[in-house]
Amino acid sequence: xxxxxxxxxxxxxxxxxxxxxxxxxxxxxxxxxxxxxxxxxxxxxxxxxxxxxxxxxxxxxxxxxxxxxxxxxxxxxxxxxxxxxxxxxxxxxxxxxxxxxxxxxxxxxxxxxxxxxxxxxxxxxxxxxxxxxxxxxxxxxxxxxxxxxxxxxxxxxxxxxxxxxxxxxxxxxxxxxxxxxxxxxxxxxxxxxxxxxxxxxxxxxxxxxxxxxxxxxxxxxxxxxxxxxxxxxxxxxxxxxxxxxxxxxxxxxxxxxxxxxxxxxxxxxxxxxxxxxxxxxxxxxxxxxxxxxxxxx
Numbered sequence: 001x002x003x004x005x006x007x008x009x010x011x012x013x014x015x016x017x018x019x020x021x022x023x024x025x026x027x028x029x030x031x032x033x034x035x036x037x038x039x040x041x042x043x044x045x046x047x048x049x050x051x052x053x054x055x056x057x058x059x060x061x062x063x064x065x066x067x068x069x070x071x072x073x074x075x076x077x078x079x080x081x082x083x084x085x086x087x088x089x090x091x092x093x094x095x096x097x098x099x100x101x102x103x104x105x106x107x108x109x110x111x112x113x114x115x116x117x118x119x120x121x122x123x124x125x126x127x128x129x130x131x132x133x134x135x136x137x138x139x140x141x142x143x144x145x146x147x148x149x150x151x152x153x154x155x156x157x158x159x160x161x162x163x164x165x166x167x168x169x170x171x172x173x174x175x176x177x178x179x180x181x182x183x184x185x186x187x188x189x190x191x192x193x194x195x196x197x198x199x200x201x202x203x204x205x206x207x208x209x210x211x212x213x214x215x216x217x218x219x220x221x222x223x224x225x226x227x228x229x230x231x232x233x234x235x236x237x238x239x240x241x242x243x244x245x246x247x248x249x250x251x252x253x254x255x256x257x258x259x260x261x262x263x264x265x266x267x268x269x270x271x272x273x274x275x276x277x278x279x280x281x282x283x284x285x286x287x288x289x290x291x292x293x294x295x296x297x
Contacts, residue, residue, distance in 0.1 A: 008100065008115035009227065013073045013190075014207025014214040015099075015112035017171060018124060019081060020070060022093035024167040026085040030067040030174055030294040031281035036060045036076040041083070041107045050107045052079055055208065058186040065281055067174050067294055071183035073190050073206070075111055082110035096162045097124040112207055122216055122225030128175075128203070129218035131268070132168030134160040165268040166297050172265050173295045175203035175217070182278055182292050193243070194250045200262045202253065206246060210235045213242055215249040220263045224252055271295050 020028070038059045040051040052075040059076065069077035082090055087105045094101040094114075099121065102114040123137050136157065143152040163171075177183050178191035179198060190206050204217020211233045216225035228245040229236060236242050267273075274296050277288040284291035 007231065008117050009212045009229065010114070010209045011112040011116050011121055011214055012207035012209045012212060013075075013078075013112060014121060014205050014216055015114070015116075016070060016073065016078055016110075017128065017175060017205050018093055018097055018099065019078060019090055019110055020066065020174070021097075021128075021163050021167060021171055022089045023066070023081050023085050024170060024297075025093075025163070026089060028066055028081070028085075029296055030065060030170065031276060031296075032066045033063040033281055034066075034069070034077050034080050036064045036069065036074050036080070039076050039080070041079055043105060043107055050079075052076060052108070052111060054187060056187050060186050062279070064185070065278070067177055067292075068183045068185065068278060070174050070205075071177035071180065071189045072185055072187045073178075074187075078110040079107045082107065093163075097127060099124055112209070118214075118225050118227045121214070122223060125205075125216045125218055125225065126223040127162050128168050128172055129220065129223050130168075131165045131266075132161050132163040134162050166270045169265060169268055169271055170295050170297060172203045175205055176201065177292075178204055178206070180292065182290055191246070194246055197250050197254060199254060200257050200260075201264060203265070204249075208242075212236075213245040215245040217249065217253070219253075219257065220265055222253065222256060224249060224256075226252070267295065271297055 040049050042049050054075050064074055064077055091101045100114055100116045102109045126135050138154050141154045142150055145151050178189050179195050180189055181192055183189045191204060200219055202217050202219060207214035212229040214227055226245045226249045273293050275284045275291055275293050277284040278290040278292055
């Protein structure tokens with residue numbers, strides 16, 4: 001769905017999977033922990049500062065793993081990740097995914113301030129759904145004339161990996177965490193409100209700005225993106241409006257997949273499932289109350 005077909009908007013936290021794709025190539029993994037207390041970042045050779053807030057103006061009182069930070073959309077973790085991997089790495093990853101990016105080294109770009117279209121951002125998620133393989137959006141697959149003769153047929157381009165299958169899978173599995181209550185902390189996992197309506201396994205991410213709401217996600221065979229907001233940038237203030245994108249997205253996905261078997265994301269070689277304690281990141285046993293399977297290279 002694209003309310004403004006050619007318009008670019010700030011994606012907010014919907015850009016974070018692309019940031020974390022770059023982080024996975026820089027030796028981050030789902031259990032990479034960072035201090036996410038309130039932080040002021042200095043940039044522009046010390047001439048400027050930036051103090052990001054979280055959606056509810058709260059901060060965790062303990063370190064968070066990458067998997068949990070993505071699930072609850074922690075902003076301090078995102079900015080610290082950008083500082084850790086470098087602006088060039090993030091820009092390069094955005095280019096590889098066919099997205100617009102900022103040339104400025106400003107910490108806020110980790111939180112989706114560089115404008116993109118819903119069309120391009122949904123296609124970027126579709127690359128993740130395809131195991132990291134580049135996919136070009138195509139609206140016409142074939143043309144058949146009145147006599148039944150095929151006069152045009154789309155030819156798939158040669159395979160090109162934007163990121164490795166392993167990184168795409170690890171990131172996809174982390175993106176299923178937005179629906180998992182085990183990750184809830186000072187803020188709930190961002191997709192938790194949709195959990196009761198889910199009959200399939202989804203990987204997804206939402207994004208929020210003052211005037212934009214995004215929800216983009218996928219199964220192994222279907223990717224969909226929803227944007228909701230005002231063309232003129234008017235502030236979204238009604239709670240029902242602020243929840244609309246998620247509701248439209250789950251309505252569409254559940255309708256489109258009605259009657260179809262649930263699909264599991266296929267694990268490539270070079271990745272292993274590990275059951276961990278979410279709070280410590282260590283291997284879990286039966287006594288750990290907050291445990292989950294994560295996937296590691």
